[in-house]
Amino acid sequence: MSSSNLSFSSRAAHRAWLASQAILPAGFRVGTTSLSFTPAEVAKTAKMDLTLVVLDRPTSDFAAQFTRNSFPGAPVLIGRRRLAEPSVGALVVNNKVSAVCAPDGVAVAEQWCAAVAAALGLQASQVLPNSTGVIGWRMPIEAMRAALPAAVASLGQRSLVDAATSIMTTDLYPKVRRAAVGGGSVVGFAKGAGMIEPNLATMLVFLLTDLAVPRADLRRMLAPAVDASFNCMSIDSDTSTSDTVLLLSSGQVPCPDPTAFQHALEQVCRDLAEDLPRNGEGVHHVLRVQVSGAPSEILARGIGKSVVNSPLFKCAVCGNDPNVGRLVCAIGKYLGSSAPQLDLRNLRIALGGLPIFQNGSFHLDAHAEAALRSHLEQAELYASVGPEAGIFRPPVDFPRHERCVEIGIDLGLGPAAATVIGADLSHEYVSENADYRS
Amino acid sequence: MSSSNLSFSSRAAHRAWLASQAILPAGFRVGTTSLSFTPAEVAKTAKMDLTLVVLDRPTSDFAAQFTRNSFPGAPVLIGRRRLAEPSVGALVVNNKVSAVCAPDGVAVAEQWCAAVAAALGLQASQVLPNSTGVIGWRMPIEAMRAALPAAVASLGQRSLVDAATSIMTTDLYPKVRRAAVGGGSVVGFAKGAGMIEPNLATMLVFLLTDLAVPRADLRRMLAPAVDASFNCMSIDSDTSTSDTVLLLSSGQVPCPDPTAFQHALEQVCRDLAEDLPRNGEGVHHVLRVQVSGAPSEILARGIGKSVVNSPLFKCAVCGNDPNVGRLVCAIGKYLGSSAPQLDLRNLRIALGGLPIFQNGSFHLDAHAEAALRSHLEQAELYASVGPEAGIFRPPVDFPRHERCVEIGIDLGLGPAAATVIGADLSHEYVSENADYRS
Secondary structure, eight states, X not given: XXXXXXXXXXXXXXXHHHHHHOBOOTTEEEEEEEEEEOOSSSSSOEEEEEEEEEEEEEESOEEEEEOOOSSOOHHHHHHHHHTTSSOEEEEEEEOSBOOSSOTTHHHHXXXXXXXXXXXXXXXXXXXXXXXXXXXXXXXXXXXXXXXXXXXXXXXXXXXXXXXXXXXXXXXXXXXXXEEEETTEEEEEEEEOSSXXXXXXXXXXXXXXXXXXXXXXXHHHHHHHHHHTTGGGBOSSSOOOSSOEEEEEEEEXXXXXXXXXXXXXXXXXXXXXXXXXXXXXXXXXXXXXXXXXXXXXXXXXXXXXXXXXXOHHHHHHHHTTOOOHHHHHHHHHHHHHXXXXXXXXXXXXXXXXXXXXXXTTEEOOOHHHHHHHHHHHHHTOSOOOOOOBTTBOOOSOSSOOBOOOEEEEEEOSSOXXXXXXXXXOOOHHHHIIIIISOO | OOSOOOBOSSHHXXXXXXXXXXXXXXTEEEEEEEEEEOOSSSSSOEEEEEEEEEEEEEESXXXXXXXXXXXXXXXXXXXXXXTTSSOEEEEEEEOSBOOSSXXXXXXXXXXXXXXXXXXXXOOGGGEXXXXXXXXXXXXXXXXXXXXXXXXXXXXXXXXXXXXHHHXXXXXXXXXXXXXXXXXXXXXXXXXXXXXXXXXXXXXXXXXXXXXXXXXXXXXXXXXXXXXXXXXGBOSSSOOOSSOXXXXXXXXXXXXXXXXXXXXXXXXXXXXXXXXXXXXXXTOSOEEEEEEEXXXXXXXXXXXXXXXXXXXXXXXXXXXXOOOHXXXXXXXXHHHHHHOTTOOOTTOEEEETTEEEEETTEEOOOXXXXXXXXXXXXXXXXXXXXXXXXXXXXXXXXXXXXXXXEEEEEEXXXXXXXXXXXXXXXXXXXXXXXXXXXX
């Protein structure tokens, strides 16, 4: 799925590569700042980061995709309305408070947009708000207003590394991907690691381009790009109330080849969709499930999702345990409820390229067991260290490599296929979400 | 859901209560034994337990419900065929090897039935086989045959405690529930804790009665009893390839009141369905989600299942963290994909009886936070101790109480309701399924 096959020996090597990706396209400025506040809901001080992305000139060429959760955050409700606006001039991101189902949440978020707009010489309707953090907490609007001048003063950076860092919550490292097209580029940055301190799984993805692609084309291209990337990925099966993908064009570079642009957009989305689980909370292994020979793409994707969302199989992978019975159990759980009549006689399953199941039964022995275990060990990002004071913490804050646990599932029935990306389940995940207290 | 509200201060107190439940109904005998074998798939010795339940006279009055997983084990495939037989005389259970998708699995399981039948003076078609354990491994038929005389010799116990213990895998304690009806009883015993050493989530439930209820009535009553109990319960969302519920009547006691029998059957099923997650792998808290005001029972159950299967919410509960944002996220995840047009303005949510959400937003403050946390602490079965040598193990092998984390979700839309039982997600679960190696 990823266009690259990188490996990093140190945090410094990873940061150097990030800098090569994070070159801001023409026509944008970014700024960041942070602030302290006391939530109304708990009696302690919290820290929030603010991130601004501002266009040199407002653009009519933008597109967005939002969560399908039935309780969307205020920024999602506002973002949907913004799609009808003639132009946007900036996006603003805050972490720590997601502004989901908070009393008067939409009104407060619109006040925040108005404050940002006033500081930038825009209309409130030209600001795209984005929030990630604790669900139910109210936005500390006064403290955010007070911090706004510092964010505006910092505008003008040429790199997105600070912005990609500023939107992080439980992410271990910033995530930026770039594709060059003609004289311009598509650059995306993303956050999302499962949940946030410890409250919410939110994926925020911002795609910036200087290539002049009209609004209608951007919107037509974004939906399938998101569908084939972020919608084929799961860290812990919990659809956030705030998931957002924004695509903004500054229009500063002509785009003579829309197809090349579309391919670049899709590649950046696919790369980021693999970066997210690789930096998922407590993730030791990334899973890549390639389902083929399916009667429909929906079914192929459903099988892949069932595998990467099976707690049993995720735990086995975490322990480098080639427990392929759990893999078949996960496939059968999905098919038994969704397509119980399917003819499974031609089903073939491989793990790490090694065939393990065909003609209706397993083919396992001690030699296969050793080969499968070796494949899992090769795909491991890190082993647990600790716990220290009862809490497991990841020992690295960069991705050592881009290898995956490779699972092939061929139904032998039809032409449809899908690739689904997922992650294992570890002590670090439980520590992140049970051992820390909000 | 449970008909009782028990608490136990010690393993001995729990065992004394179990003995009061485990009185074998008239017309049955039970026997157990164990054996050692070397699997063909891995180079080490393993232990297996065998359990026999034999009727004094074969009965035509039996019913069964089986897994809907698309890769059912050989015993499930055989059990489905047995439903058409005129009578059955015994059921046999083995753990350690589940006989799922093993080469020649059905043929070997039928050989095993024939061996059991020969030892008991029955036909092979009168034996109901049941297996739970590693998926993909072959049954060690020779070693099992050799152990059969010892199991037959032990037949005749008057208590089901040994049998309920013999079918266990990762269960911490045996599970038996009894309801008296007229001069007879319905007694059920069950196993299932998530997965098995560490391979498979299997629920096996055996319901025995001495009341004379005809086959057609048993089958008519069993489906809704299972639907309202075991089908409303989840430990880790992974549907086993071997789930089986068997109901056998010896017919030795007249049954003048079929309705009373049906209620007793339903009660035993509901009690066992709550016992299973209470003894689920690594479970610190049992969750009881009562959904009401729903337009349909399917929707009510779907909401409850989404809550108890949310890794985020499960982790929060494990940590006694009243992270109610995750609860709303889990509800919205399900409704957003299954009923996106539903009017949610009347939605009310309570945790531990305390209203936390209504009129579209949360109502949270530091006082509510403390009350919610106290409710979670009261429902905790145990706190983590350790890890020792990197592995978390539960510090108790009996249930301290029957309290649940009580979640109320009222959609305010219709007459349908459902109660769903689930469990939290802990380090002990990860240790059970990642830190041990098969």
